[in-house]
Amino acid sequence: MSMPNQTFRTRVxxxxxxxxxxxVVGKVQDYFRAMRNNIFxxxxxxEEWRERAAQIRSHTIENLDAYLEMFSENIQKNGxxxxxxxxxxxxxxxxxxxxxxxxxxxxxxxxxxxTEEIHLNGALEDIGVEVFETDLGEFIIQLDNDRPSHIVxxxxxxxxxxxxxxxxxxxxxxxxxxxxxxxxxxxxxLRDKFFRADMGITGCNFGVAESGSVVIVSNEGNVEMxxxxxRVHVVVMGxxxxxxxxxxxxxxxxxxxxxxxxxxxxxxxTAIHGPKRENDLDGPEEWHVVIVDNGRSKLLGTxxxxxxxxxxxxxxxxxxxxxxxxGGHAYGGVYNGPIGAVITPLMENLPEWKELAFASSLxxxxxxxxxxxxxxxxxxxxxxxxxxxxxxxxxxxxxxxxLFGTATAHPSLYEMGQKAARLPFLSSAAGPMKAWQENRDxxxxxxxTFRDWWRQHKGGER
Numbered sequence: 119m120s121m122p123n124q125t126f127r128t129r130v131x132x133x134x135x136x137x138x139x140x141x142v143v144g145k146v147q148d149y150f151r152a153m154r155n156n157i158f159x160x161x162x163x164x165e166e167w168r169e170r171a172a173q174i175r176s177h178t179i180e181n182l183d184a185y186l187e188m189f190s191e192n193i194q195k196n197g198x199x200x201x202x203x204x205x206x207x208x209x210x211x212x213x214x215x216x217x218x219x220x221x222x223x224x225x226x227x228x229x230x231x232x233t234e235e236i237h238l239n240g241a242l243e244d245i246g247v248e249v250f251e252t253d254l255g256e257f258i259i260q261l262d263n264d265r266p267s268h269i270v271x272x273x274x275x276x277x278x279x280x281x282x283x284x285x286x287x288x289x290x291x292x293x294x295x296x297x298x299x300x301x302x303x304x305x306x307x308l309r310d311k312f313f314r315a316d317m318g319i320t321g322c323n324f325g326v327a328e329s330g331s332v333v334i335v336s337n338e339g340n341v342e343m344x345x346x347x348x349r350v351h352v353v354v355m356g357x358x359x360x361x362x363x364x365x366x367x368x369x370x371x372x373x374x375x376x377x378x379x380x381x382x383x384x385x386x387x388t389a390i391h392g393p394k395r396e397n398d399l400d401g402p403e404e405w406h407v408v409i410v411d412n413g414r415s416k417l418l419g420t421x422x423x424x425x426x427x428x429x430x431x432x433x434x435x436x437x438x439x440x441x442x443x444x445g446g447h448a449y450g451g452v453y454n455g456p457i458g459a460v461i462t463p464l465m466e467n468l469p470e471w472k473e474l475a476f477a478s479s480l481x482x483x484x485x486x487x488x489x490x491x492x493x494x495x496x497x498x499x500x501x502x503x504x505x506x507x508x509x510x511x512x513x514x515x516x517x518x519x520x521l522f523g524t525a526t527a528h529p530s531l532y533e534m535g536q537k538a539a540r541l542p543f544l545s546s547a548a549g550p551m552k553a554w555q556e557n558r559d560x561x562x563x564x565x566x567t568f569r570d571w572w573r574q575h576k577g578g579e580r
Contacts, residue, residue, distance in 0.1 A: 122450040126473035133444035139267075139275040143442055146274060150436045153380020154487075160382070161372075171373050172491040174366045175427035178358075182418070185327040185360045186409065192330025196392030198405040202357075206236035209410050213238060213319070213352055214245050216406055220350050222316040225249045226308075227256075228344040229334055230321030231430065232354050232410050234266065234452045238319070250311045252340040254304055261288055267446030269432035269453065270378045275445060308340070318344040318402070322355035323430075324370065325407075328363040329391065332407065335374060337385040345390055351402035353390070357409050358426040370429060373489040377431035413465030422497055425460050427490045434484035434494055440477055449474060456484035456494045463501060468508055475501035539563045 122129065133139070158164045178185055190200045203209035217225070225247055227233065239249045239260075251260040255273040259266055262284045266272030273281070282295040285303050293303055320341055324333045332353050334341045345351050361367045375381040394401030417423050435441045435455030446454035451462040451471070459478060463471035475498055478484075484494040525531045540563050566574075 124450075126448070126450065126477075129448040129450055130444050130477075133448040136275070136445065138277060139445050140443060142274065142277075143445060146271065147436050147442055150380050150433075154376060154433070154436075157376045157380050157382055161376075167369070167373060168489055168491050170369055171429075171489055172427065174361065174369060175429070175490045176424065178360055178362060178366075179418070179423060179426045182358065182360070185362060186357065189325050189327040189330055189360055190409075192328070193392070193407050194330075196330050196405075197395075198330070198392050198407055201406065201408045203408055203410045203412070205412050206410075209236050209354065209408050209412070210238055210241035212408055213354070213406075214241060216350065216352060216404075217242060217245065217247055217317060220316060220404070222247055222350065224311065224315045225317045225319055226252050226311050226315040226344045226348065227319045228252045228321070228341045229323075229336055230319065230354050231266075231269065231452060232321055232356050232412075233319065236354075236410065236412060238354065247317075250308065250315070252308050252311070252338075252344055253336070254301070254338060257304055257308065258284060261285070265447060266452070267454065268435060269430055269455065269457075271432070275447075312340075312343045312347050315344075315348040317350040317352060318346075318348040319352045319354060320344055322353050322359050322407075323374065324367055325355060325360045326362075326364055326367055326389075327360050332390045333367060333371070334388045334390070335371065335384040335386065336388070337379075337381075339386055341386060341388050345388065346400045346402065349403045350406070351390075351393070351404070352406045352408060354408045354410060357411050357414050358428075370490075374429055374431055377429075377433040377487075377489040417461075417464055421500060422460070422464055424492050425457070425464065425497060427492055428457050428461070429490060431489060433487045433489065437483040437487045439479050439481065439483070444477070449477065456498070457492070460492075460494060460497045460501065468501070468504060472505040475505055533567070533569060536563065536567050536569075 124132075161167050190202075193200050201209075201212045203212060216222075223246075225242060227239075227249060228251075233239070242249050251257045253272075255271060256266070258264075258273040258276060258281055262276070262280075264273075264276075267275045276284075278295040278297060278300070281300055282293050285300055286293045288307070289303060293299060320332075320334055322332045323335050325331070326333060332355070334345075361370060371384075371387065375384040390405070393405040394403055414426060417426055432455065434457050435446070438456050441455045449455070449458045449462070451458055451466075451474075453461055456478060459474040463474055478495060478498045480495050480498065482495045485492070485496065488494060525535050
């Protein structure tokens with residue numbers, strides 16, 4: 119990941135001014151929440167499922183070294199190649215070397231946020247390789263030179279009219295803003311790319327340690343084409359995406375679509391066990407699995423370790439009131455919403471991403487919605503504490519903290535401050551709270567303070 123060019127304040131301001139996106143995100147959040155609630159009721163005791171899933175993820179992360187070794191050995195037994203990459207540069211160098219070795223000219227890609235994280239497309243283009251995204255949302259984003267705005271709905275922020283304009287530029291003719299027509303164009307355009315591609319690159323929802331298998335879920339069917347038609351298949355996965363066995367996978371894969379999109383089950387669940395074998399009709403001749411660290415190991419053994427339990431369902435964004443208003447681009451990183459606000463500063467550099475810890479109302483909706491029970495809002499509080507410990511505050515921040523500390527230590531000053539807060543100058547958009555009120559409403563002070571109420575009803579000062 120890399121720091122965006124715009125400041126957090128600018129990104130938030132732009133997000134708030136995008137009326138279409140705010141309207142769409144609100145509707146999608148409401149829809150997903152209703153779907154999720156209905157589908158989860160079918161499971162019976164939802165809390166038991168969440169607890170079991172949390173135990174599986176915590177156990178796997180606590181024993182990650184052993185499961186990574188088992189996973190790696192089984193991949194090689196299956197005829198695959200394994201590479202461990204400490205950072206983005208190492209992962210990109212390995213994949214570039216595979217592409218050069220096989221004289222790859224064209225790559226098709228599917229279902230991989232890690233490749234966004236390591237900027238793989240740019241690395242392949244640097245050596246003259248054409249890269250085509252094949253997930254519909256990612257395809258739209260790539261043609262528009264944009265960035266994903268949601269973990270499972272990367273093009274959620276674009277209207278049909280905008281997609282029609284984007285596709286029309288590529289088609290060289292005006293396409294109607296009709297979902298079926300736009301889908302038809304994408305299928306026909308990408309079909310040729312699948313058959314021409316020398317290499318397919320996918321992500322990985324889960325790696326099964328006991329068998330050395332990679333499991334990918336999708337709703338479009340393009341994963342199967344990407345992983346089986348080209349002669350080389352490369353899987354790029356975060357080091358934490360493991361489960362011990364198929365039994366544990368069953369629990370997590372039952373929760374993933376329900377949490378992500380409110381679906382009872384996913385359309386396609388593809389399990390890949392290695393390259394094409396002697397009697398197989400299709401499949402790649404060579405299979406590589408690149409396991410990426412890129413900052414994840416910084417969380418191991420820390421109070422934030424449970425953040426690695428994330429299964430990338432995006433449900434924390436679906437319930438977050440802050441995401442609803444500012445959108446995914448405001449977070450600046452590949453991973454947005456509450457989980458992005460937690461893992462981006464931890465995997466990268468906390469002082470550079472310190473604003474993300476404050477992009478939360480701390481309402482706890484994200485923690486309640488997380489299928490693997492990551493304490494997201496509690497982590498955001500911890501991060502705020504860490505920010506104050508590690509960052510050099512500005513003069514104004516130090517002065518505000520000093521004044522607040524002095525006022526709360528002296529009851530008479532605190533009461534004077536309460537009365538001052540009711541002055542029109544202080545509470546107006548032109549007063550010292552102007553910056554606060556640019557993007558938020560300042561709550562009106564209560565007409566009667568607790569101290570006044572106490573004097574009135576209990577008599578005297580306590």
